[in-house]
Amino acid sequence: MSRHELPIETAALLSAHALGALEAEEAAEAERLIAGSDACKEVFDEALEAAASLALATTASDPPPELRSRILAAVRQLGGGESRP
Numbered sequence: 001m002s003r004h005e006l007p008i009e010t011a012a013l014l015s016a017h018a019l020g021a022l023e024a025e026e027a028a029e030a031e032r033l034i035a036g037s038d039a040c041k042e043v044f045d046e047a048l049e050a051a052a053s054l055a056l057a058t059t060a061s062d063p064p065p066e067l068r069s070r071i072l073a074a075v076r077q078l079g080g081g082e083s084r085p
Contacts, residue, residue, distance in 0.1 A: 011043055018047035 006014075010033060016022050017030035033040040 006039055006043060014040055014044045015047040018044055018051050
């Protein structure tokens with residue numbers, strides 16, 4: 001079976017695993033698939049490469065200084081409780 005013939009659910013599981021977005025039981029299932037299928041291993045490796053590329057393509061930035069005050073104001077407006085510094 002080639003990687004193009006993998007069920008979409010399998011490819012999605014492997015991609016999510018590459019991103020570290022699975023619960024333990026799902027991650028174990030992904031590992032079983034990877035260990036048992038060259039096509040699954042290939043899809044997983046490609047997803048890892050894509051995830052690494054995305055991580056390198058972004059730059060870290062600080063949020064705008066006024067963001068905290070805007071969030072707190074919105075919470076207060078919604079009745080979100082007491083004011084904290």
